[in-house]
Amino acid sequence: MDVQALVFDVFGTVVDWRGGVAREAARLLGPDVDAAAFADAWRARYQPALDRVRSGERPWTVLDALHRESLPEALASVGVDGVTGDVAGELVLAWHRLDPWPDAVAGLTRLRRSYVLAPLSNGGVRLSVDLARRAGLPWDLVLGAEVAGHYKPDPEVYDSAPRLLDLPPSAVCMVAAHTGDLAAARGRGLRTAYVHRPDEFGGRQVPPASDPDADLSVASFEELATALGC
Incomplete structure (x- = not known):
């Protein structure tokens, strides 16, 4: 070429991305959470979030903010009923530490x-x-x-x-x-x-x-x- x-x-x-997010989830959420399942659940919400921006349903929004918005649903899918703001912020930064x-x-x-x-x-x-x-x-x-x-x-x-x-x-x-x-x-x-x-x-x-x-x-x-x- x-x-x-x-x-x-x-x-x-x-x-x-999967290994890195799971690693950080295990560190931040503890051994009782299925960290790999959490990574998959969070990633499953990635494209739908982008689609809402692409379609014009919502204005331009950076990926970190989209990840933060989809985090509660991803946590709930593995049985975690919310986390502190500090932990949520650290989980979003997992995507910066792959x-x-x-x-x-x-x-x-x-x-x-x-x-x-x-x-x-x-x-x-x-x-x-x-x-x-x-x-x-x-x-x-x-x-x-x-x-x-x-x-x-x-x-x-x-x-x-x-x-x-x-x-x-x-x-x-x-x-x-x-x-x-x-x-x-x-x-x-x-x-x-x-x-x-x-x-x-x-x-x-x-x-x-x-x-x-x-x-x-x-x-x-x-x-x-x-x-x-x-």
Whole structure:
């Protein structure tokens, strides 16, 4: 691919959202709570919350606020009848403390030798910065929903990357573990690379091993770097 920049989905593609949220839930809620079930329940409320913003039902709202609003229902689903404000705040910050997949930092470091790298995430700017600082993610800049004022898969998010990087869409490659994200990016003229993340949902949901419509399908960021000659 003749591209100059790679932009990345983050939750599930770069970092392990389920493992990180479950880890923090176990720490904050105690051993009697099914922390993995809580992570799944909270994540199940993620897309519906974004949809209400995308549809215009509610004005633009950053992801941290959406997570805070959906937290009581997620807690109730695992038998927790509310938490203090301090604990609720710490649970929201769990999304800022996620661990990268084992190949992520090494693969990104190789890719950055030849390409501009940026997250193109639904996470807010502060969330993206916190994840990068904690994990050592070598981004050149932060792009995504808060920058564009839209949530994926709104076209404005994908259009923002080439516009802000002063590149044609075909010179930007979207990297994601989710075929729907990649399909939306292709619809805006971006190139695409699929990364297989079989453990994103703890093995309960097994994603396809490849995306036949993507320019590349790989099993890791290290493999992506090799495929791109880095």
